[in-house]
Structure formats: C-alpha cells, structure tokens
Amino acid sequence: MAGGKAHPVSPLAPEGLPALPAIAGIELGAIEAGVRYKGRTDLMMMRFAAGTTVAGVFTTSKCASAPVDWCRSILDKGNARALVVNSGNANAFTGKAGAAAAKTVAVAAAKLVGCKADAVFMASTGVIGEVLPAEKVTAALPRLATTLKPERWDEAARAIMTTDTFPKAATRKTEIDGKPVTIVGIAKGSGMIAPDMATMLSFVATDATIPADVLQALLAKATDKSFNSITVDGDTSTSDTLLAFATGKGATHKPVAKLADSHFRNFRAAFEDLLIELAQLVAKDGEGAQKFVTITVTGAQSAKAARTIALSIANSPLVKTAIAGADANWGRIVMAVGKAGEKADRDKITIKMGGRLVAEKGAVHPRHDEAAATEHFKSRDIRIEVDVGIGKGEATVWTCDLTHGYIDINADYRS
C-alpha cells in the first residue's frame, strides 16, 4: 500500500467473510499500532490457553526473515501461549538488529500473557530491509492485550492484510470420535507489500486436543495439498509462515496418538479442506488476478512429478498471459509440460480445457473445437487437465492469470 494506491477488489473475491465462530481457549484482537500504515489496524494478537500445542511450516527461502528465524527456534517446544503479527514491516534482511527487535516483541508479549518468551510466536509482513520498529509494537501491545476477545477473527483477518484486496478466512465444524470440534483459519495472500514482496501468512486454530507432533505431521501433509499447490508468480517470500494451534479446550474426546488414527480421519479431511480453501482464496487475490485457474495433472511418474509439471504450467508467463487474453493456446501448455524436467512422452500427452479434449497422442485432437475452448477461456474459472500418460501420479494446483494489473501493481515506484 506504499504510495497509497488502492487496487480494486479482485473479481474472484467471495461475497464476504464467512461467520467465524469462537474457538475455546483463544482470545484475539487487532489494533492500529502505526508500524507503517495509517488509518487501519496493523497489529494482531492471539492469546492461547495453557496447554495449547503448535505446529509450523515456513518459507524455504535461504534468506528467511527474523520472525521466521524466531519461530523456528522455539517450534520444537511445541507450546504456544501467544501470537503477535504485524503488517507494514517484514523485519527481513535486517541482520542482528532485526533479530533483537523480534526478541523485544516476544519478551513484551510474554510479560503481558504471563509466559516465557519461547511460547510467543510471531510473523511480520511488509517492506523488507528495515528493522521492525519494536517500540511501536510494544507500546501498542498492552492496550491490545486488554481487549482480546474470542470472537474477533474478522478483525484479525483484516489486520494482517497488506495489498490483499479482501480478507481471507475459512471455518469447519467436524468431529473427533463423535465429539464436535471447530477449526478456524485466516490468511493473507500474495498481494505484494507494494512494492516489496509477496508474503503468505496463515494461522489456523482448533479447540481439539492434538499433540504437537501429530499437529506438525498433519500440517506438513496438508500444506503440500494446499499452500504448496498454489502459485501466483513463482516468487517465494522471505516471510511465509503457516502456524496451527490446538487449544484442547473444546469437548473432551478420545486422545489422538498419531496421524493415522481412524477416529482422526474426519478431522484430518476437514483440516486439509480448510487449508485448500484458504490457499485458493490466496490465488484468487493474486496481483491483477482476473481468472482463477485449476490445473490437474494425472498420469505422471509420481505425485511429486505431477505437481512439478502442474506448477510448471501454473508458473509459465506464457500460459498465464494466454489465459489473460482468453487465448486457448494449448501449445503453451505442451511447452510448459516439456520444460518441467519430469518424465513425459510427447506422443502420449492428453490435454483438456474446460473438460473438452484438445490434444492427444502428441497432436491436436481431430474434433478439437477451438471456439468452445476460447469461450471457456473467457470465463472466470479456467480448468486445464493434462494426462501425461506414463504413470499414476496426480496433483492439482491453483493459480491466476497474468495481467496488466500485475505489472501496474509491481512496477510502481515505491515512494
């Protein structure tokens, strides 16, 4: 939002936030701390009941931000009592001063909550290369801590936005061993911290009782099918953070000992489904996005190979601009399959657009209907299916088109 330019709400945005229920054991809220933005909330805090477990997945960047380093260093304790998230400043590439700023925030939050600093998780998103002004955060935290309430998820979802054009949240009611449990998640997407970088943050919480190691395994698996299966431009933030919290303050249920427990199956499915919904919301708010694109690859050598091929298609500027231009250009899809580096046999590839056969056995299909394919490419919801024809690996990824809006957003002057 540097420069004060507001971008129009994505045409792919849902009509509004769903009703977000309270999670027993969690109180949260947001406040205007003035880290960088004016006139909007930019500091979010969650307080967790004693006994809350935590799991985390972070950016693969070799240049991770100070908050990511902090979270990684305390994750193996498996307990969380607070989460502090600011927007406006990513505290990334800020050296020792940045690490000190992160610690200052953790210590201040711990004091307010009455826990050790190593139970305080955090995330920062915004410009990089500037040390987080920790004093603005620590000055605002006491006021924020006195106003935390269980039902303030909406505010939390808004406070972590940067150039997101809409807030993102999802919820599921499910059960463990017949006892009701609730999950709520919020995310911020790949709107750029104009003009710094895309950062994906997401925080998911449940009132179920889940040991930290099971929660970690659950989160890692579900991430592959959700946040690791979306892409806007192939760029990776220094700050990507996904944290899951389980308070254990809901209905008492049969203990969960491992991910494969049969009575945990429904929860696992609901959790994964929620993460996929959040991930899709992020893709729908990609910079300049006008179309939502689902790419399914089947018949690859392995599931991993299928995802690599699907991401190669999803990240190809040529495929993304063809979609923007409603050009049902299957040649570019062949190109993207070919460059993925995974095993493929040109003469066994099948391509469908909007469910219709376009090409098979290494050539255009004799009944390919280009007009119908073009009509599909004019819609908001593009479906591309590729069968590689050599194995059983499958994967689905989601992305958006590449439009003038992306250039507008990212080629702006920072000032």
Add this chain to the structure above:
Amino acid sequence: MAGGKAHPVSPLAPEGLPALPAIAGIELGAIEAGVRYKGRTDLMMMRFAAGTTVAGVFTTSKCASAPVDWCRSILDKGNARALVVNSGNANAFTGKAGAAAAKTVAVAAAKLVGCKADAVFMASTGVIGEVLPAEKVTAALPRLATTLKPERWDEAARAIMTTDTFPKAATRKTEIDGKPVTIVGIAKGSGMIAPDMATMLSFVATDATIPADVLQALLAKATDKSFNSITVDGDTSTSDTLLAFATGKGATHKPVAKLADSHFRNFRAAFEDLLIELAQLVAKDGEGAQKFVTITVTGAQSAKAARTIALSIANSPLVKTAIAGADANWGRIVMAVGKAGEKADRDKITIKMGGRLVAEKGAVHPRHDEAAATEHFKSRDIRIEVDVGIGKGEATVWTCDLTHGYIDINADYRS
C-alpha cells in the same frame, strides 16, 4: 505475427546489422515460400562444401519438435551439406505426420544439393500443433537452391525472424596458428511466434577446419556462457536449436586436435565472444523489453550455483517488474537469492546496483543512496551484482525487464 500486429522495434536494438563477410564453403539465401506469413521471406537455406563438420545444442524440452528430433538423429555423423530453416510453423507436437514432413524436406534438399538426407539439418519456428506444410517448402526449395550466394547473410538473418523486432547477427575475425579465420553467426530471439512460443534459433559458421567432436565440445562450453545465460521469461521452447558449422575452406592452418590446443585458444575466445553477443541481442529483443539487464553473481559455492542464483534473479517477475518501474528494490533481489535453493548465508550477502553498494552483511548499507540507485534503474542498461560471500563461484546472465509490452504481445488473441 499472427493477427498482423507489428510491435515497435526494441529500444535496445543496435543501429543495424554489422557487415557480414562471406564464409568460404558456404552459400546461402532466403525466399518467400508462404508457409504462413505473406509478403516476407520465410525459408532460408545454406549449402555447405563437402567436408563441413557440424555441432549442435538443442532444447531440453521433453516435448521437442520434429525438426529437433531429426537433427538429433543425424548429429553423430558430424557432417553437414545443407541447412533448411522455415519460420511460420514450428512443426512441433505434430506426431508422426510432423516427423514425415521433416523427412520430406530433408530428402528434397538432399536431392538438390547432391547428398544424403542425413547431411541435411533443419529448424522450424512458428505456431505449434500444425504439421509443417512440407509441399510449400519443397515447392520453393529448387528456386531457392539456384540463387544461393556466399554474401547473403543479411537475408538469412531476416528470414528466420518471427516476432523479433530486429535481425540479429555478429561476426569475428580471428586466427588459428596465425592463419586468418572468420566466424559469422545469426540468431532469432525470444520474440514469440505470436502467440505460440518463444524459440531461440542460432546458426554459426566458420571457414576454419575443426573436427566435429572438437566443434561439439566448443559449442557446448560456449553455450553455457551465452545462450544458457540469457532468459526472458523462463519459458523453454520445444524448438530451440543452435548449430555450428566449420567448412574447412579458409586458409590452411595447423590441425586442431582438441579443445585445449593452445593454438586454438584465440579462436575459442572469439567464438565464445560471438555467441555472447548473439545471446545478448536475443535478450535485448525480449518481448516488451525496455531495459537490458546484466546480473553478475560472485562468491557462490560453485559456478553452477552462481548461475542458478543469477537466473533466479533474472527470472523473478518481481525483480523484472521492479526494473520496469525504475524501483531500485533490492529486497526483491534478496528474495530471489533466497528462493534459488543454492547455499547462501543471508548475513554475508552483498548487493550492488550500477556499481554502488546497496546492502551488505544481511542489511542495508549505511550509506545506501536510494536516489542514485533509482537513477541507475531509469537507464537502459541495468547492472546488478550480488556477492554471496561463501565461495568462489561466478556467473553472469543477461535479461530484460517485464513490461506491459510483454502482456500486450502475449495476451493477444491468436486469430
């Protein structure tokens, strides 16, 4: 050029083609065969003297075109008597019919030249998914074959263009063992075959006497430092083809037995230099290019790691749009280093823009002059240097910015 839209000549184009000398043992020319385009030459042929050696480097795509398959199948013979190149149709993803069309062209050219078909090399660039209309090529070849002359390099460079906005050629005079030798090369670039795909074709010829295996080793090494060190959008064509020919019809020189021969050193340097010039011309004609960007990475774990990091920067849409917007946004460079996957230590990275220190030791440099950096980013010739600080690996790559012009060119309807 589908749709008939002409794009303005790149502001990075040189003033004109250099004077391109004849190469003893080569006659060439171009003609309008009407493969797809109207009112311009689209078929180019070279005839080589008996004894001409050949080397080739091709696309890494798993979905290579029929002409690429053809060249690969005959390359190990090491001899070339003819080269036939058409624009307008890539003969890619065309199955058995495409392979048959390629062979038809080779047989026809062989008959005209008086050689076997396995001494006829070829390349096709243009729309994919349509079988090459071989009859249009074979109908035009006899006329073309009677008009071949040694000094028609200019016409050849123009005939292989697709959406290139300027023809590309380079030449060097050098020596082997004190005897004069000449090299001429032409290339077509990453203008798209609107709206199919970028294809890089380049043909380089010399009158020196070079065994095929030495020529192949020379070409492979030089490709890494030239065509494998440029990028426009990270997409890989099904048709990329780089061929080198050595006629042995120039001044008699001491035989070349291996790449490391000391009397071959100057030739090797000149050859590499010429390939770099051609590769840079291709980057300067990237779709929508307004700025030429040189990215040098030093201090990486290996030369390969340095190139991976440099290409990660060069392919980042966020870096490329920042350059387009004259936003000296070094945070995006850190991001691209971080996502490259190569060993890096955030706290040892140094970044320069236009020769000035911007960041070092994991943080912005205290005397970073943002105004000066912005001024540099407004120029046509952007220089970014990154020292990773952990090893001795070095690499330089070249690219262009990502502008609205790229979207215009690639989001057009095909019709």
